[in-house]
Amino acid sequence: MATVDASSVAAIGSRVRALREAMDLSLRDLAERSGVSAPMLSQVERGETSPTLQVATRIAHGLDLRLSQLLRLDEEGAVTIVRVQERRRGPSSVGGHRYEVLTPPLPGQRSELSRHVLTPGTATGGPGDPPVHEPGSRETALIESGRVVLHCDGTAYALDAGDTVTFDADLPHHFENPGPEEASLLAVVSAGLRRS
Known part of the structure; x- marks a missing residue:
């Protein structure tokens, strides 16, 4: 089964944690919203495991995002300028x-x-x-x-x-x-x- 690129695991984990905390969700809350277990979410947030694309999609859904948004595929880089x-x-x-x-x-x-x-x-x-x-x-x-x-x-x-x-x-x-x-x-x- 396809997994998220290993080089992105730590970045995804910290992003999931930051988004979860910004939404004032506990691990249990996000588990209920996404259908991904709290222990699995904890491992993803700590960068201990690489989620499958299916699991990453479910996490994104639990955060009210598309997978491309969670993985930042929609963004062109770290700096965006609005003229x-x-x-x-x-x-x-x-x-x-x-x-x-x-x-x-x-x-x-x-x-x-x-x-x-x-x-x-x-x-x-x-x-x-x-x-x-x-x-x-x-x-x-x-x-x-x-x-x-x-x-x-x-x-x-x-x-x-x-x-x-x-x-x-x-x-x-x-x-x-x-x-x-x-x-x-x-x-x-x-x-x-x-x-x-």
């Missing part, structure tokens, strides 16, 4: 809120960097909007220019240019620009990380 003209843009000027996603759409990526521009009197969302990030997500934002107010779980926080804020992104939240000038911020969302 300014390649940024993924949100719908243009929705209610005075423009944004661009600055990170590449790599498989299995657990964080995303975006840049938001708010005209005076506009917001990234509104009161009553449901959380847009998965449980356990954290967000860190750096205010580049202007002044914004973060509304998070019913509390308002005034932020000026140069301020940084980190919060649980699975709570209802939005940024608003009280004016009188345009404001911009960079935001990093780390998905599904533990709150410890």
Whole structure:
């Protein structure tokens, strides 16, 4: 039966462990999701065994990935550059809120960097909007220019240019620009990380 290339075993093991921990899964949880025994998963994570392609496929499925994503076959190398003209843009000027996603759409990526521009009197969302990030997500934002107010779980926080804020992104939240000038911020969302 075909197995994963021996030179990739250690890299796959550490990747499986990192992805499992980022999803806040125990070995037992991943075993239930993948159908691969916890002892086998432990051996794979420690680089003690080379999984068959069938086992690697099941592990990938348990991590909500395709096999090619787990093995990083979809990636061209260790460095990926997103040129300014390649940024993924949100719908243009929705209610005075423009944004661009600055990170590449790599498989299995657990964080995303975006840049938001708010005209005076506009917001990234509104009161009553449901959380847009998965449980356990954290967000860190750096205010580049202007002044914004973060509304998070019913509390308002005034932020000026140069301020940084980190919060649980699975709570209802939005940024608003009280004016009188345009404001911009960079935001990093780390998905599904533990709150410890």
